[in-house]
Amino acid sequence: MKSECLxxxxxxxxxxxxxxxxxLDLGSGDGELLSLLSEKRSVKGxxxxxxxEAIYKCVERGLSVFHSDIDTGLSEYPDKSFDYVILNQSLxxxxxxxxxxxxxxxxxKKVIVGFPNFAYVRARTRLFFKGKTPVTKSLPYRWxxxxxxHFLSISDFIDFCRDKNIKIIKALYLSKDKVIxxxxxxxxxxxxxxxxxxx
Amino acid sequence: MAVPGVNxxxxxxxERLIIMQEDSVGLVETRYFHFAQSPKELVLESGQKIxxxxxxxxxxxxxxxxxxxAILIEHALSGDAHAAGFHKGAxxxxxWDSMIGPGKAFDTTKYFVICSNIIGGCRGSTGPxxxxxxxxxxxxxxxxxxxxxxxxxxxxxxxxxxxxxxLLSVVGGSMxxxxxxEWVALYPEKLAxxxxxxxxxxxxxxxxxxxxxxxxxxxxDSAWQGGNYYGYGQPKSGLAVARMIGHIxxxxxxxxxxxxxxxxxxxxxxxxxxxxxxxEGYLKYRGDNFVRRFxxxxxxxxxxxxxxxxxxxxxxxPSGKSIDTKFLVISFKSDxxxxxxxxxxxxxxxxxxxxxxxxxxxxxxxxxxxxxLEVKEETHLLKHFLKKVSSNI
Numbered sequence: 001m002k003s004e005c006l007x008x009x010x011x012x013x014x015x016x017x018x019x020x021x022x023x024l025d026l027g028s029g030d031g032e033l034l035s036l037l038s039e040k041r042s043v044k045g046x047x048x049x050x051x052x053e054a055i056y057k058c059v060e061r062g063l064s065v066f067h068s069d070i071d072t073g074l075s076e077y078p079d080k081s082f083d084y085v086i087l088n089q090s091l092x093x094x095x096x097x098x099x100x101x102x103x104x105x106x107x108x109k110k111v112i113v114g115f116p117n118f119a120y121v122r123a124r125t126r127l128f129f130k131g132k133t134p135v136t137k138s139l140p141y142r143w144x145x146x147x148x149x150h151f152l153s154i155s156d157f158i159d160f161c162r163d164k165n166i167k168i169i170k171a172l173y174l175s176k177d178k179v180i181x182x183x184x185x186x187x188x189x190x191x192x193x194x195x196x197x198x199x
Numbered sequence: 200m201a202v203p204g205v206n207x208x209x210x211x212x213x214e215r216l217i218i219m220q221e222d223s224v225g226l227v228e229t230r231y232f233h234f235a236q237s238p239k240e241l242v243l244e245s246g247q248k249i250x251x252x253x254x255x256x257x258x259x260x261x262x263x264x265x266x267x268x269a270i271l272i273e274h275a276l277s278g279d280a281h282a283a284g285f286h287k288g289a290x291x292x293x294x295w296d297s298m299i300g301p302g303k304a305f306d307t308t309k310y311f312v313i314c315s316n317i318i319g320g321c322r323g324s325t326g327p328x329x330x331x332x333x334x335x336x337x338x339x340x341x342x343x344x345x346x347x348x349x350x351x352x353x354x355x356x357x358x359x360x361x362x363x364x365x366l367l368s369v370v371g372g373s374m375x376x377x378x379x380x381e382w383v384a385l386y387p388e389k390l391a392x393x394x395x396x397x398x399x400x401x402x403x404x405x406x407x408x409x410x411x412x413x414x415x416x417x418x419x420d421s422a423w424q425g426g427n428y429y430g431y432g433q434p435k436s437g438l439a440v441a442r443m444i445g446h447i448x449x450x451x452x453x454x455x456x457x458x459x460x461x462x463x464x465x466x467x468x469x470x471x472x473x474x475x476x477x478x479e480g481y482l483k484y485r486g487d488n489f490v491r492r493f494x495x496x497x498x499x500x501x502x503x504x505x506x507x508x509x510x511x512x513x514x515x516x517p518s519g520k521s522i523d524t525k526f527l528v529i530s531f532k533s534d535x536x537x538x539x540x541x542x543x544x545x546x547x548x549x550x551x552x553x554x555x556x557x558x559x560x561x562x563x564x565x566x567x568x569x570x571x572l573e574v575k576e577e578t579h580l581l582k583h584f585l586k587k588v589s590s591n592i
Contacts, residue, residue: 076550
């Protein structure tokens, strides 16, 4: 019952992660994903989160979490400290994206990045026909209250990885309720990438 | 709730009401543990020896059969063993009563809570005001200089005496937090978890400076007499000034504004050097109060121990050593005496060692005092954290 209601991106990430992995969740929010991973995958999890209220929720769920922003949170960790570093729905809020990705790739053997697709068809039509800033299911905010600092599409991220010599191991494109394959940059609301440092 | 060892029939109505309070540990008594008799004196960090030693302590709740539910509470500079409940005849409860009791953060229906007075103190444990067996007079400045490590080593004797192999947690704020960190450095295998609150791995020059001003105030008082004032009366004004400075550093600009603003004690200024402002009255009250219950020499010894405290540079968790102690680190946003960056330094050490930890900076306007006042937030964090730690044993 509980697992049916879970967000699709959480389910997809849960399927990617192997049993017993060590996981660092950057921008862990109220700990929903980490808690799922602990329960279903018995991960050794650590969260980093900036909102104080969210820290209380994480502790209530029995999770370990550091109260910090994700832009400064990683320098102490030795290389390859975690099997996975997760940046789910948090990368677009980071101040210094390149630094955060570099650090994530350094301390994690693999990095999972999940983000809303700005080139989703409804975002395009809203911008093209109405001339207004896109508001979609994955980008639900208005221009004046969005926490997002960066707006990117699936194609943007693929270009970014190519330019930065980052290897994409896996890419999953999500509509409202399922994983899709057809024209993802047009029809996907969210994307989940698994990336690692190229040799 | 019934308290072992207390005869309920002899109590006043008021005392019976205290015992009836559902979330109070009720009437409690301080107990005393004696050790380090000659020739087994405790060897201190300075190389000097001290003995015999008495440690005053209190316990609340019951130790379980497995002896796995013991939590050690470390008090701050001016605290004592009386952390919760009421002493017979007292109107005020122990110093952390808001956190210790049935259903509270340290739930005494689940946990066995221990609090002891540090050595060097003046609240029942051996300190400079105790009688030196060699001279039959108070030690005064013959008392050896102590460190936080000496305090923790002495306390370990008490924990061993109580038969506890491994503590569920050790917790404390401020200087209590220094002791928590020292426990980690000395006996990590004895700790399932550690909760340092509003504390630091090393005293900063600012912290040392405030302590030094306090010590100078005591020593500049002619009544101090090189520490030999026993039998003549405390250096009251010096110690009161030290305490007043302390209290300023425990508050924040905002909390002082909220508490006192520029309010006057009487309706108008007196145009004399009298207590015009409420903030002056408050500091005076705090100073006077402190002088009645605290020994000036103890103040010197304890603040010096805090200043010597330095677990930086790999002394906290030596390299190559792996520990399975879980951490909950807490700091407060407006605390400028033990600023959050100091707690973040602790967290940084834990990250380097990949130690399971949680850190929260509580948004509070109370300054350093927050660790005694932000009960709701701390309770939430501590309760769930302790639940997790107990379930992992």
